[in-house]
Amino acid sequence: MPTKIEKDAVSGRETTGHEWDGLKELNNPLPSWWFWTFVATVVWSIGFCIVYPSWPSLHSYFPGLWGYSTRDGVTADVAALAAQRAAVLDTIKDVPIEQARQDPALMAVANTAGRIAFANNCQPCHGAGGAGRPGYPALASDRWIWGGTLSDIQTSITYGIRSGHAEARVSQMLRFGIDGVLKPEEIAAVADYVLTLYGKAPPSQASAKGQAIFAENCVACHGETGEGKREVGGPSLKGAVHLYGDTSAAIIAQVTNPRMGVMPNWNTRLDPATIKALALYVHALGGGEK
Ligand code: HEC
Ligand code: HEC
Incomplete structure (x- = not known):
């Protein structure tokens, strides 16, 4: 405890008596703007706690006088x-x-x-x-x-x-592969034919074979030339826009086990x-x- 009030030689102000390495702390008052801002925040927070939801209780909370609720x-x-x-x-x-x-x-x-x-x-x-x-x-x-x-x-x-x-609306493509209606090589051939409909490959020997398989198995839903049949919800297989992929693998996958989107x-x-x-x-x- 300081025993006597000391004054700082340079500023002439009182010191608190605390000293570190020869530096003494001046006992300056708080700046008034700081002090009043502090008082204002305290008053504000009390007001806030009263009008807005604030204090928690065990199972609920104090809802505030204004009854505000997000x-x-x-x-x-x-x-x-x-x-x-x-x-x-x-x-x-x-x-x-x-x-x-x-x-x-x-x-x-x-x-x-x-x-x-x-x-x-x-x-x-x-x-x-x-x-x-x-x-x-x-x-x-x-x-x-x-x-x-x-x-x-x-x-x-x-x-x-x-x-x-x-x-x-309901339509169902047969599971030609899974149910053994067509053999894998027949499915590959029909995929070659479908690729020609997609405009992805020129007609070939394999696709000619596929065309015959198509005529027997696919036209009921996809139409004579793959133009699609709306009455039975069979999508068109012509052109470049498709539900699934336009590769041989994607077509083989569809013919083997159709996905039947919902x-x-x-x-x-x-x-x-x-x-x-x-x-x-x-x-x-x-x-x-x-
Ligand atoms: C009983 C009707 C029916 C038959 C028969 C049928 N399909 Fe389908 N096919 C559909 C339906 C319905 C879809 C669309 C269903 C889906 O979401 O899987 C479809 C979709 C396709 C698709 C995907 C089209 C796209 O836009 O990506 C290909 C390829 C296809 N069929 C090929 C064949 C081939 C090849 C055969 C003959 C081996 C065949 N379908 C026989 C009804 C049929
Ligand atoms: C969970 C996925 C999904 C959602 C969500 C969905 N659809 Fe579809 N929609 C599909 C599928 C799959 C098909 C194609 C079914 C088929 O094979 O025939 C389709 C087909 C359609 C068709 C028929 C297209 C045609 O060529 O005849 C229309 C129209 C359509 N949807 C409109 C809508 C609208 C509008 C909404 C929103 C209110 C919607 N869909 C939400 C999956 C969805």
Whole structure:
């Protein structure tokens, strides 16, 4: 304990009596701005603890005088958004889908609502903008497995494909390899033929043999020349756009053990107006048919 108050020779101020290596600590008062800021933060924190949720208790917490809750805030925001969207969707809800397509104002609604619903629900499988991904068909092209009119698209979305819904679209390719319908060399030959349909290889002796196998086993679903058959959901095998790969190995894998992709039915997850907006949106992606 210092016994007497010392003064610093240079500044003339009192020292605290603490000394380190000849340096003495001056007993300066706190700057007033610092002191009052400190007092203000204390007052603020007490006020904060009173009006906002603050002190925890064993099973709950003190909710604060204002009853503020971020969860309530989110719930209210979500409800407001849903109401806003429902109000927007209401404008297309009762208009027949064909008529909505003719109306630029309603199409603007459908495009916005459809784009959002598509990004939320469809994009993981069908890719951004419906560009398609391996195993999931492109929706922005004019190559349709089941059909590209508004009502075709609406039906595909509503009930799905192999979704298990009673009204789902269903098609099934035979398991030619696994079930021993075709021998491996026959499957290889038919793959050579399919490659010519894809435009990936010129006709050859092997593909000629494959063509005969195709005529016997495949035309029922894929059409005489591989053009596809919508009535039975057999995809076109012509051209460059495909569900699965366009290599010999990918075709052999498909013919050996078809994958049978599943498209969920959306009638249990989305309301009819949203499905209508989605159908209009998908139809307008570029491949819509009259
Ligand atoms: C879990 C993946 C998945 C999701 C999610 C999905 N789809 Fe599909 N969809 C598929 C598959 C797989 C097919 C092709 C089925 C087949 O082999 O016929 C398909 C087919 C379609 C078709 C028929 C295409 C044609 O060529 O006839 C439409 C239209 C379609 N989907 C729209 C949508 C829309 C709109 C959504 C979002 C609401 C959606 N899909 C979400 C997997 C999905
Ligand atoms: C009973 C109907 C049916 C028959 C018969 C059939 N297919 Fe398919 N095929 C389908 C269906 C449905 C799909 C799409 C299913 C899927 O997702 O696996 C498909 C898909 C394909 C694909 C993939 C197309 C793509 O876009 O990637 C190839 C290749 C193919 N079939 C080849 C054949 C060949 C070769 C034969 C004859 C040996 C054959 N199919 C016989 C119904 C059939």
